[in-house]
Amino acid sequence: MALIRGLLRRDLRKVALGLRNMSSEAGLSSYSYETLKVTAPADHVFHVEINRPEKRNAMNKAFWREMVLCFQALGEDSNCRAVVISGAGKMFTSGIDLMDMASEFLQPQEDDVARIAWNLRKKISEYQKSFSVIEKCTKPVIAAIHNGCIGVGVDLVTACDIRYCSQDAYFQVKEVDVGLATDMGTLQRLPNIIGNRSLVNELAFTARKMMSDEALSSGLVSRVFPDKSSLLNAAFGLATEIASKSPIAVQGTKVNLVYSRDHSVQESLDYMATWNMRMLQTEDIMKSAQAVLQKTSLKDITSSKL
């Protein structure tokens, strides 16, 4: 009886795996959006382009909805191991779409203050998910920023794992200039990234532009490139290198890095031990260690899908 149950379980697992592979093999056609263009420039590497160049990639209602769908799908897609996000056209983004979004937040339908507040809170939390989804996606996300990265653009890039930019890039926490405190993640994530509270406060209180050289020296970005084309080449190169490594190792690293940012060292060590008590059983360790010992490239070994 136990044997039959075991065989049945194995067959069911095979069917489930088959279904999962079928969905991930549906390919790029399933990534069809109005405001995001998704391509695959290299094996296991996906490129998400914010794609409203004629509006300087201003983030309208469709964008906020599609970010969640897109990054949830990338998180589930076993063909995806690293993601690059960039902006089409002249700049990375001009921030929130001031035309489209004003009605969303500034013209409430109800006439009772409590109900207006209740619904606004719900809406803001909902919108915050459009960037938190980047952090929740276990695949590393590299932001490739050129020219303006304005307002909520800064909230977006602070949720990414790695930031590269071009020489002409500038970062502007613009919200105080339009009368509000930024609420999509900059105030929560930027202090951790820069580590210089005085500078964060200055940027957030004044909305002054921080240019690429200062973004580099402050630690907001890790590299600066002469132009957009060399920036994208470098970002794809980095994503390809990450994608060549064991997905168990890379994705476990991301999950634990995010966890440890928000917990004490001891809590994070405990979490790590529990994580690796399962993950150390992967075949990827033997395969990768063998490649290291034999001095062969990790690109030449194949890790199973995850």
Ligand SMILES: CC/C=C\C=C\CC(=O)SCCNC(=O)CCNC(=O)[C@H](O)C(C)(C)COP(=O)(O)OP(=O)(O)OC[C@H]1O[C@@H](n2cnc3c(N)ncnc32)[C@H](O)[C@@H]1OP(=O)(O)O
């Ligand atoms: C409702 C909640 C309240 C606020 C939340 C705020 C969060 C934030 O993101 S604050 C930051 C808001 N963004 C801005 O203040 C930037 C506004 N735009 C500009 O300053 C300029 O457009 C520019 C980004 C410096 C680019 O200048 P340029 O290259 O000269 O292009 P333009 O001719 O000005 O623009 C081309 C085209 O795009 C439209 N557009 C640009 N930015 C936005 C935007 N943020 N929202 C909506 N539309 C935008 C601009 O109107 C032009 O449209 P046309 O139809 O061609 O006229």
